[in-house]
Amino acid sequence: MFRSLTLVAVTICAVSGCRESDRSQVAGKEDRPLAALPMPAEITVLSGTTFRCGNVPCQLLGVKESADPAVRERAERFTRLWFKSVGNYIGIYNSSNPLMAKDGTSVVWIRGYDTYLSCLSEELVRVGLAEVDGSLWADYTFTVPRKDGEAVEDWLGILRKAKEGHERGEKPHVLFDWPLK
Secondary structure, X not given: OHHHHHHHHHHHHHHHOOOOOOOOOEOOOOOOOOOOOOOXXXXXXXXXXXXXXXXXXXXXXXXXXXXXXXXXXXXXXXXXXXXXXXOOOEEEOOOOOOEEOOOOOEEEOEEEOOOOOOEHHHHHHHOOOEEEXXXXXXXXXXXXXXXXXXXXXXXXHHHHHHHHHHHOOOOOOOOOOOOOO
């Protein structure tokens, strides 16, 4: 009986096209450069959406820089203020399924340990300093801790809502004044 079930399972797997997934964009367990992130993190902001965490290059998940140099400059300022406001106490919330670009850059969904548990990608979109970009990672998923266990984070939905918030004039959920006066 057991052999029959095993044979059926293997056959179903073969017929349905079970195969190794393309791991070129998702980091393996052995390739997690941010796994032992010290707090506060040593952050060097490179642009509005890129930074180094220690020696690890990082790119924010789901956002891209504006084509306008003035907006990019403001985005970098916002990102510097955001890291300062959270004291570089951050959480890499997509660590359940780490993502790495082909060039070795860690693609991260980060939250600051502030009053809001603010997400940098989300707040950049909410203030209109970054554009939502789900094209490259649209099928990517990860889980985050919740009060009742873990749940899949709808990161693209969160960014879309932040864009709607921007269009309504919603203020960012951060611990500093923005826009700067």
